Structure formats: structure tokens, C-alpha cells
Amino acid sequence: xxxxxxxxxxxxxxxxxxxxxxxxxxxxxxxxxxxxxxxxxxxxxxxxxxxxxxxxxxxxxxxxxxxxxxxxxxxxxxxxxxxxxxxxxxxxxxxxxxxxxxxxxxxxxxxxxxxxxxxxxxxxxxxxxxxxxxxxxxxxxxxxxxxxxxxxxxxxxxxxx
Numbered sequence: 001x002x003x004x005x006x007x008x009x010x011x012x013x014x015x016x017x018x019x020x021x022x023x024x025x026x027x028x029x030x031x032x033x034x035x036x037x038x039x040x041x042x043x044x045x046x047x048x049x050x051x052x053x054x055x056x057x058x059x060x061x062x063x064x065x066x067x068x069x070x071x072x073x074x075x076x077x078x079x080x081x082x083x084x085x086x087x088x089x090x091x092x093x094x095x096x097x098x099x100x101x102x103x104x105x106x107x108x109x110x111x112x113x114x115x116x117x118x119x120x121x122x123x124x125x126x127x128x129x130x131x132x133x134x135x136x137x138x139x140x141x142x143x144x145x146x147x148x149x150x151x152x153x154x155x156x157x158x159x160x161x
Contacts, residue, residue, distance in 0.1 A: 001094070002043065002089075002095075002097055003044070003085050003086075003088040003089035003097070003098060004041050004089045004094065005079060005083075006085035006088075006089075007040050007041050007044055007049070007082060007085045007086050007089055008037070008076045010038075010081035010082045010085060011037040011040055011041070011049075011052050011078075012078075013061065013074070014052065014053070014056040014075060014076075014078040014079050014082055015030075015033040015034070015037060015052075015055070015056055015073050015079040016019050017056075017060075017063070017067075017074055017076060017078060018056060018059040018060035018062075018063040018071070019059075019063035019064040019071075019077040020023040020059075020063065021062035021063045023145075025027075025062050025079055026059075026062065026063075029058055029059050029062065030059075031053040032051070033052065033056065033059065036048055036051040036052035037052055039051075039069075040082070040086055041102050044085075044086040044087075044089035044090045045086075045090030046089075046091075047089070048075050048086075049082055049083060049086035052082060053079050053082060053083065056075065056078075056079060056124045057079075060072075060075060068101055075119070076117070077114055078113070080110060080113060080117065081110060084106065084109070084113065088106055100145065105158075112151070112154065115148045116151070120144075121151055132139050154161045
């Protein structure tokens with residue numbers, strides 16, 4: 001599979017999952033999203049993937065929130081895949097296909113980063129709403145340290161193979 005194909009598929013999903021915002025804002029976001037998607041596929045090493053992700057987030061804010069419990073995690077996964085696939089596509093020649101071992105390693109790191117992000121966001125929901133700022137900052141710092149520590153340990157484990 002080509003990394004650019006992954007950018008195209010995940011980018012298209014990231015643009016369609018929020019739903020289509022209505023009115024002139026929706027028209028502008030749709031046009032900007034399609035332009036960013038095409039540019040991301042052609043030039044993945046530029047800021048185009050970041051623009052694509054931004055348009056998807058703005059479309060989410062301006063779009064229909066029905067079914068958000070299912071669509072939001074799917075959107076988060078699509079955005080994560082756009083980000084990591086664009087990074088991979090930026091360093092791989094345009095017409096080359098990825099060897100299976102590299103594709104499996106990329107898939108594993110993308111999944112690990114996505115799970116870490118979901119865990120980080122989910123654990124902030126466990127904090128009390130009236131928690132003092134130092135408590136919140138300390139909890140987030142501890143969570144960040146745990147995620148970095150787990151990433152380093154996983155990296156060392158994979159490099160031993």
C-alpha cells in the first residue's frame with residue numbers, strides 16, 4: 001500500500017465524518033478541505049496535512065453533532081492516520097510501495113500513538129470539575145511522564161528484536 005493512498009483515504013474520512021456544515025461556512029470549509037486533501041496527497045511534506053486536520057476540526061465544530069459518540073472516535077483515528085501517513089509519505093518516494101515489515105511497524109506506532117492520545121484525553125475526564133489548577137497540572141504532568149516512559153520502554157523493546 002502506498003502511504004499517499006493512506007493519506008487520501010484517511011483524509012476523505014476526516015472530511016466526511018464531521019458531516020457537512022450548512023450555509024456559506026460549510027461551502028468554504030468543504031472547498032478548503034478538498035483543496036487541502038488534494039494538496040496533502042501531492043505534497044505530504046508541506047503544511048497541507050495540518051490544514052486538512054484543521055478543516056476537519058472546524059467542520060466538526062460547525063457540523064451536525066448527531067451520533068457524536070461514534071463519529072468522534074472515528075474522526076480522531078482518521079486524523080491520527082492522516083498525520084502519521086503524511087509523515088511517512090513525505091519521506092517515501094511517490095510511486096513506491098511500502099514493504100510489509102515497514103507497514104506493520106508504521107501501523108503499530110500509529111495505533112500506539114492513537115491509544116495514548118485517547119487515554120490522555122479520557123483520563124482528563126476523570127478529574128473533578130472543581131479540581132484546583134495545580135492538581136490538574138500535576139495529574140497531566142504525571143500522565144505525560146507515564147506516556148513518555150511507556151513509549152521509551154516500547155521503543156527499546158522493539159529495537160532489541
